[in-house]
Structure formats: structure tokens, C-alpha cells
Amino acid sequence: MKKIINNPDDVINESLAGVAAAHADLVRVEYDPAIIVRVDAPVQGKVGIVSGGGSGHEPMHGGFVGMGMLDAACPGDVFTSPTPDQMEAATKAVDGGAGVLHIVKNYTGDVMNFEMAAELAQAEGTNVEAVVIDDDVAVQDSLYTAGRRGVGATVLAEKICGAAAERGDDLKTVADLCRKVNANSRSMGMALTSCTVPAAGEPTFQIGEDEMEIGIGIHGEPGRERMKVKSAKEIVGMMSEAIVSDLPFNSGDSVIAMVNGMGGTPLIELYLVYNELNEFLKEKGITIARNLVGNYITSLEMAGCSITLLKADDELLELWDAPVLTPALRWGE
Amino acid sequence: MKKIINNPDDVINESLAGVAAAHADLVRVEYDPAIIVRVDAPVQGKVGIVSGGGSGHEPMHGGFVGMGMLDAACPGDVFTSPTPDQMEAATKAVDGGAGVLHIVKNYTGDVMNFEMAAELAQAEGTNVEAVVIDDDVAVQDSLYTAGRRGVGATVLAEKICGAAAERGDDLKTVADLCRKVNANSRSMGMALTSCTVPAAGEPTFQIGEDEMEIGIGIHGEPGRERMKVKSAKEIVGMMSEAIVSDLPFNSGDSVIAMVNGMGGTPLIELYLVYNELNEFLKEKGITIARNLVGNYITSLEMAGCSITLLKADDELLELWDAPVLTPALRWGE
Amino acid sequence: MAVSRDNLVAWIEALQQVYNENKEYLTKLDAAIGDADHGINMNRGFTAVKTELESNPPDNIASVLKSVAMTLIKKVGGASGPLYGTFFLRASTAVTGKEELDAAAVVSMFETGFSGIIQRGKAEVGDKTMVDAWTPALAAMNEALDSDASLKEVLEKGAAAAEQGMKDTIPLQAKKGRASYLGERSKGHQDPGATSTCLMLQKAAELWS
Amino acid sequence: MAVSRDNLVAWIEALQQVYNENKEYLTKLDAAIGDADHGINMNRGFTAVKTELESNPPDNIASVLKSVAMTLIKKVGGASGPLYGTFFLRASTAVTGKEELDAAAVVSMFETGFSGIIQRGKAEVGDKTMVDAWTPALAAMNEALDSDASLKEVLEKGAAAAEQGMKDTIPLQAKKGRASYLGERSKGHQDPGATSTCLMLQKAAELWS
Ligand SMILES: Nc1ncnc2c1ncn2[C@@H]1O[C@H](COP(=O)(O)OP(=O)(O)O)[C@@H](O)[C@H]1O
Ligand SMILES: Nc1ncnc2c1ncn2[C@@H]1O[C@H](COP(=O)(O)OP(=O)(O)O)[C@@H](O)[C@H]1O
Ligand SMILES: [Mg+2]
Ligand SMILES: [Mg+2]
Ligand SMILES: [Mg+2]
Numbered sequence A, B: 001m002k003k004i005i006n007n008p009d010d011v012i013n014e015s016l017a018g019v020a021a022a023h024a025d026l027v028r029v030e031y032d033p034a035i036i037v038r039v040d041a042p043v044q045g046k047v048g049i050v051s052g053g054g055s056g057h058e059p060m061h062g063g064f065v066g067m068g069m070l071d072a073a074c075p076g077d078v079f080t081s082p083t084p085d086q087m088e089a090a091t092k093a094v095d096g097g098a099g100v101l102h103i104v105k106n107y108t109g110d111v112m113n114f115e116m117a118a119e120l121a122q123a124e125g126t127n128v129e130a131v132v133i134d135d136d137v138a139v140q141d142s143l144y145t146a147g148r149r150g151v152g153a154t155v156l157a158e159k160i161c162g163a164a165a166e167r168g169d170d171l172k173t174v175a176d177l178c179r180k181v182n183a184n185s186r187s188m189g190m191a192l193t194s195c196t197v198p199a200a201g202e203p204t205f206q207i208g209e210d211e212m213e214i215g216i217g218i219h220g221e222p223g224r225e226r227m228k229v230k231s232a233k234e235i236v237g238m239m240s241e242a243i244v245s246d247l248p249f250n251s252g253d254s255v256i257a258m259v260n261g262m263g264g265t266p267l268i269e270l271y272l273v274y275n276e277l278n279e280f281l282k283e284k285g286i287t288i289a290r291n292l293v294g295n296y297i298t299s300l301e302m303a304g305c306s307i308t309l310l311k312a313d314d315e316l317l318e319l320w321d322a323p324v325l326t327p328a329l330r331w332g333e
Numbered sequence C, D: 001m002a003v004s005r006d007n008l009v010a011w012i013e014a015l016q017q018v019y020n021e022n023k024e025y026l027t028k029l030d031a032a033i034g035d036a037d038h039g040i041n042m043n044r045g046f047t048a049v050k051t052e053l054e055s056n057p058p059d060n061i062a063s064v065l066k067s068v069a070m071t072l073i074k075k076v077g078g079a080s081g082p083l084y085g086t087f088f089l090r091a092s093t094a095v096t097g098k099e100e101l102d103a104a105a106v107v108s109m110f111e112t113g114f115s116g117i118i119q120r121g122k123a124e125v126g127d128k129t130m131v132d133a134w135t136p137a138l139a140a141m142n143e144a145l146d147s148d149a150s151l152k153e154v155l156e157k158g159a160a161a162a163e164q165g166m167k168d169t170i171p172l173q174a175k176k177g178r179a180s181y182l183g184e185r186s187k188g189h190q191d192p193g194a195t196s197t198c199l200m201l202q203k204a205a206e207l208w209s
């Protein structure tokens, strides 16, 4: 294992200390339990938005805490859902009297821990709604299984719900918006290499020098299929076809598109992927209204990328364009 | 070689097409010769700022084209200086009558090609000044050699000179500022893994599973020393000590600090490095006034990081804080 | 024998060692069909449990179980944190006020704890989860109880059935938890959570005899 | 023999093949002490040169050299682009108006081109650059000219001296170019630019005889 770290057990706390030192103007960090909170939280009268999940997906979620996006993030251990006491502390810290939305990625652990936290917070009088994000088309959806995973749509939901909360929407409206974003989003990822969980010390999976994994999860979970590395055009074609046909996205649709790096893929490749995606969608008559290209929801140092599309309407675009001021995403004013 | 690309020969053009599609509001891209130009260039009466260099360092330089930073960037082949005709075209495209500053990283190729371009542009009546950036303390400086390499300070110089040009400073003032930034900046990098030039198809260097390279260049050039991987604290200590003692930076100094990822190192590690740097500087009585943590000047998918410090004064901080609106860096307004 | 508070604590402390020794093994199993952390999670959880029991020793059986539960809930995260946490929390409600547990009380403790796992995780037999170890184990233990077996015999039957259940997860396609994302590809691998459950029961059978 | 326009073009086109065949070799040399692109650069440059000569065939020696120069300047980049580009640009000024080049004219062409390399790159002998191949090669060619050797003999002496100069770069510590960043560690490796120069002269010796 090659990482620039000290003790594997200290990675998260020491990285959080770096976040605290680098972004003291935007966020404050608490360590026991670990949460990253918007510096001016709780904002009175505003719906608080809390998300969280395993660490190792930076900048998500901590990098999205700030004006116009999250009020707090709960960083779990690497690839492990945070614990209910973190979520409860975050919920309390951001409760400005208008209730708190939990944005939860659909993983058994995340869902169960957030459920326990919501029970605890509600018992103490905070109004909590939870929305579960499940946008990954690589996974077969079914009533009888854990369902699809939550991936890239989480970033879009956090941005859009953050903007809605900022303009004063109430909890139900913000939660409904979150459900709307989720219902209209689809994602798929792929990997060229594995990642290595610091505490595990070894790559999560082995993959040949000429192989790639299509449909990979953001925790290095194996995907749909292992195959020989294909061209960018073919890779984007496979992923986009799966995404577009699932919702489905139709000719005439306008979308917010995210081309996301898994952590170890350079920007030059992500823009090349964006170019292929743009061409692919053009052929289908789908227009990209807004885009994000970069590392937003990563898997440590994994090489690979994911694509997320959200069917956009005027309301979503207006919220997308609203100002945001966080360590990892900022525009507007 | 594992990359998400089509033909290795098309990587740069296809990636540029992605940039053009993703950021049409900020930049326009020309292909023959290849340049990335601010969408509203030339800005009449404003000093134009052009930089450029080999590709593979994204977001530098193309990601820094836009209001408050570069007017144009010239992307060369991967790790190969761009050619004079690119630089000449960029210079012409951004000449708003107040002259053009070339910000050149100190590599033999870059310097010679920019020299030829300046000769060409001046012959056609554009006033050009060139400033060569050479901030890498890993390399021994000497009158009899090619001198130090230009690395991280380039990003800081582009931001600060861009702000100065935006507020209306004349060419000499902007160029002097660039020299001031360069004179007060020092950097050093390290790598855990090699990068692979797409056209070469193989890693530039071999490095053992337990080794790192200290003082690496941004083109995978070997560094000062190969050694066993050390802890983050030791790595940051070695790099920072070399940086701080070179200028030197003294107790009481205020700095702009950049912790930069080489492309394959996840953000969680970069923040951990920033934490170590902050601790190191605190002990020396040096204060970080501003910071950047992320991938700004990369070496394709290389795992590793670099540290850049710039001794700051009120003027530099004011220019640093001035608004910037580019694909890769944005704040203010 | 009957299980005292100290026997219970000895078991829990032994589990810390069990999960420490099996950290790599459980993590490897999880790498194949999950996210390569189950061993790390269990080890982190039980290390914290042991520290907490040492610094704040609870004085009776129910409070020991409750302390274990709260620590697991706080320190583990993931799927196994709430599942094992809820298990111990529920288990404690089955033994409130008891100073010693005979064979029937031990089985009832496990059974009540297990009902928490079901309620929290909503998995069924055959979903390729820890439920596939618990279900046959509880059936075997109840059967042994019915034929008046000793605590040792009851636990050994339970551990053996858990082991069988654990092995039987290999051909299954996962329906719950992270492994379910793999669909068909989850077949051919042993479920990590069923394995950690089996280790838990084996240790009880070894110590409480 | 004397070198005609067509002989010149044949040499340039042959160089395209030379650099194509030696692309990996030159790039490997550059990987050791540079940035692993010298072979790629030379191959890209001379491929473009060949295409340009084919689509816009210049009609005399000087304009052939100028066309090569402009293409290299535009297509190569890096250090070798301006260096070889300037070399051909200057070389063309030495042969303006000539229809054929005898031995003396060929050496004068190389010598004038070389002065451009010196002016552009400011390297000295011993700095571990292409200058270390050109300098002994020009000395050997001039010496051969003085003793009235044939063009073939002149070029063979030049190529041999370039090869020796190229090998002699191995122990040197680089003072110019990317390799200079390595300091002591640049010792023990052959300079890629000296190698591409040697290949250029070897091909001339082979063809112009
Ligand atoms: N819904 C569920 N019900 C019961 N057990 C489950 C459920 N989901 C997952 N598990 C168990 O949890 C184990 C994985 O635990 P762990 O790796 O610690 O958590 P995570 O999957 O969050 O990384 C699985 O092997 C499985 O036995
Ligand atoms: N100042 C200089 N003068 C002469 N030759 C030089 C100089 N700097 C570099 N070179 C030559 O250029 C070669 C490297 O060329 P190349 O790899 O194509 O460019 P780059 O170093 O920009 O990647 C070196 O091996 C050396 O022979
Ligand atoms: Mg996990
Ligand atoms: Mg180069
Ligand atoms: Mg797991």
C-alpha cells in the first residue's frame, strides 16, 4: 500500500484537521463524534441538510458543507457508514427550528444507521425527514433486494436541496425536491484499477493489466461485468446507453450531466469522456444544460469514472444555478 | 497502459473538445494551432496573459483561462512544450492593445519556444514581456545550468497577475508582479508512483512497492532521491524544510500555501498533508494566510503531491482575493 | 454450568481476540462480495467494547449486554454496527434482572437478540446474510433444549449449525446488503456476516462449558 | 557524388523512417534522464515533415531545408523542436541558390545549422546535449575536407565522430536541458538528443555516397 499518511487509524481525523485548518472560513469540525458543520450553523428558520457516509469519497460529503449546500456532513470510517451518534450530533447542530433533511445513500449500513439516528433525534423533538438516494443503474432494482446503490445523484441532490433550503423552502418541499432529483437521476461507474482501504492495506480487488470493471460501486464493490479495456467511446457508450434507457431519457430532454472521476483518473481523461458523452447525447437529441466535470464522489485512489444524468426542468436549473460556497463547489452570488 | 482514451494521438484534441463543450460560457477552443482563449478576448485596454506548456498537467493551464486569470493557454503535446505558432496565435488573440505577458515555466523547451514566439509577435507589433518561473527547490540552481524548474508557483503567478491585469495594471507592472511572485515562491514535489505518457504506453519510471521519489518533476523526471516510503509527517517535513530554508521563509512571515496533488492522490491524503504542513509552519512561526488544497498542477495519473509557499504581503493577498472565474478556480465577485 | 456476569464478560473479551485474529479473514471475504471492511469493523467494534467494559464495568448481565450494544452502535457503523448493536440491545431485554443464565435463558437471549436483527435488517433466510447462520443455529439450539441437553451440548449444536449455515451461504445469490449489488456474481462466496456470527457462537460453545 | 535536391529529400524522408524505427529507443533514453518523449517528438516531427514535403514539394535545396525547419518548429515543441528547427532554418541560409552540394558545401550547411543550435540553446561541449555529437562530428568532417576526402569519406568520418561523441555523453553530468535537473544522477546515461543527431548523420553517410 502506498499512501501519504501516518498511521492508517488516524487518516480520517488528521484529514479532518486539514479540512478544519484550510476552510475555517466555511466550516468547523468536531471530532467526538466526528462531524463537519457549516460555520454559521444552525441557520435560524432554515431547513438543515445533513448527509454523510463512509469516508474515502472526498470531496463528498464534507467538501459540500457551506452556504447553499449541506449544513453538516458525517464522515464515517473509510467506506463504512457513520454511526448514529454522529448523525444525531449533526442533526442537533444544524436544527434551526425548521427541521432537518437527511440525504442518505442507499446502502444497508447507511440506511439503518440513519434510521436509528432519526429515531433518536425525533425522540428529542427535532423534525427529521430522510430521503434515500438510489440512482445506480448498474444494480438491478427490485422490491426483494437492497435495491440500487446511491452514487452521483447524491451530489446533485445536495446542491439542489441546499439551494431550496437557502431560499426558505420548508422541510416537506425540500424533501420532495430531493425525491424528485433522485427519481430523475441515473448513474453508472467503471474502474480501471482498484482502491486500497488504508486499514486493509491491500487492493480491494485484483484486476488484470488489460481489464476494466463496468458498473463498479464507489466502495470498490465489483460491478456488472469484467471485460477487456475498451476505447473511451465504447466505455461511454455502454454506460450512457444503460443510463439513458433506464429512466428513460428521451429526445428533447435537457439534462444536468456530471462526469465524475473516481480519484485516480486525471482531468485530461475526464474531459475526453465528457466529449464522448456530449456526442452520445447529441445523437439521442438530449441537450446538456449544465455540467460538472471533475472529482466529486470518489473511491480513494481508484482509476475510473462515472456518469450521472439528471433530467432537468426550469425549477431544477434555477436551483442548480443558485449561489453555492463550499470547499469543493462554489459559484454564483 | 490503462487509460480512458481512444487513440493516444487524439487525447489532447478530444480532451480539448470536452473543455470546449463543458465551458463554452468561459472559454473558446481553437484547434489549429491549439489554444484555449477566454471567451471575451481580447479585452480592450487590458494586458493579455498567456501561458502554456506540455499537456498532462490539467487543470493547468487551460483550466485557469477566464476572468481574473489567464487570457489564453497553449496546450502542447503531453509533457512537451507547445510550439511557437500556438503561442503566437494565443498572443494575437488576447492582445487588447496593452501588450501581452508570457508566463513561462523554466524548461529548456518552453523557454526556447516562447522566445521564438515572442520574436514573431514582436515582429508583428505586439508588445510582449516574458517572465520565467523557476521555483522548484529540488533542483540545484546555477548560472551554468538550465536552473530550477518551474512548478507550483506558476499557478499562483497566473492568479495574481490575472488579478492585476484585470484591475488595469500596465504590462511592466504585471510583469514585475510576476517576477515578485516567482522570487518569493518555492516548491517541492514527491511521487509514490510513475505516470504513463499515452503515446509512450509505459510508465516513465519504475519504482518499488515500498519506495517514493523525493523532488520529482511534474513530467515524471527523477527527483533528488529515491527512498523507502515515509510517514506523511516525515515527507512533509523533508519537503517543507527544503522549501523554507531555501528562500528563506522566516518566523513572522505570512504565506499563501498550496498543497497540490499530482493527479492520482485522493483528496483525503492532500488534506492530511495540509494538516502536517500547517503544523510544521506553526512551529516555525509562519502563518498560512491563504491556501489551495487540490489538484492544480498535475502529472497525469501520478500519485504524489507538491507543496508551494509564497511569501505574501498585503498587495499579493489583495490580488489573491480578487474575483476569479475559470473552469478550475473561482471565487469572489 | 450456568453463565454468570463474569462468564459473559469473558466471552465478550474473547470475541475481541477472535475478531482481531480473524480481521484479515473476514475482510477478505467482504472484499469478494462487499467493500472489504467487515473484519475491520468487527475488530474496531469489539476493541472499543473491551476498552469500555474495562473502564466502566457494568455490574450485571443485562447492563453488560447494553454496554456492548451502545458501543457497537457508536463505533462500528456500516451494516454490521446497527445489526449486532440491535442484537445486543434486544438480548439485554431478555435477561433483565438475571444473575445467571441457564441453557434456556442463553437460548432465549440469543433468540431475542436475533429478532432485533430481523427487525432492523428485514432479511430472510436465503438472502445470504448473517440471518443464514443465526436461523439454523437457533433451530438447533431449541431442538437440543427440547431433548434436555446441557448448555455445552446446546451451544455446540448451535455452533455446528451456524457453521453449516455459514457454509450454505456460499452458493446463494445475495438479496440483502452490499453483496446484493453483485447479483449472480455474489454466488460462490461465503457471507462475511454469517462468518462473524458463526465465530461468535463457536466462542460461546468453547467458553461456556 | 554531389547532393541534389532529390538526394536531400531522400535523406529527409529516410529520417522519417529512422526516427520511426528508433522511437522507442530514443524515448527510453529520454525516460532515464528526461521526460520520455524524445523519440515521440522526433517521430512526430519527421512524419509531419514528410507529409508536408509530399503535399507541397519545394523545388530547391534551400526551400526544402526551410520547409523542414518550419514544420519542425510548428510540430515538435519541447527542446528539440526549436533546436532542430533552427538548425534546418540556418542550414538553408548556407545553401541559398545552390543546385548541388559538394562535400565542402554539405559541411558548411551542417556547420551553419549547428551555429543556430548553439545560439538557441547556449550549450557548451560537455553539457551532455546534442552539441556533444555535433562538435566532434564537424571537427572530423572539416579535418577530412582538409585532406581532400570524398563526400562519402567526409560523412563517414563525421558519423563515426558523432557516434563517439554520443557515447562520450554517458559519463557526463548534464548542465543543460531537462537532464540537468538530475544533477549527479544524470551520469551513466546516454543523451537522447546526441543520439538523434548521430542517427541523422549516419543516415546521410549511408545515403550520400
Ligand atoms: N439486511 C441485512 N440483514 C441482515 N444482515 C445483513 C443485512 N445486510 C447486510 N448484512 C450482513 O452484514 C454483513 C456486512 O457487514 P459489514 O461489511 O460490516 O457492513 P457494510 O456492508 O456496511 O460494509 C454482510 O456480510 C451480511 O451478513
Ligand atoms: N540547451 C540545449 N542545447 C542543445 N541541446 C539541448 C539543449 N537542451 C536540451 N537539448 C537536447 O534536447 C534533447 C531533449 O529533447 P526532447 O526530449 O525532444 O525535448 P524535451 O527535453 O523538451 O522533452 C536532449 O537530449 C538534448 O540533447
Ligand atoms: Mg462498509
Ligand atoms: Mg518533453
Ligand atoms: Mg463491508
Ligand SMILES: [Mg+2]
Pocket: D030, D034, D035, D036, D037, D038, D078, D178
Ligand atoms: Mg524529452
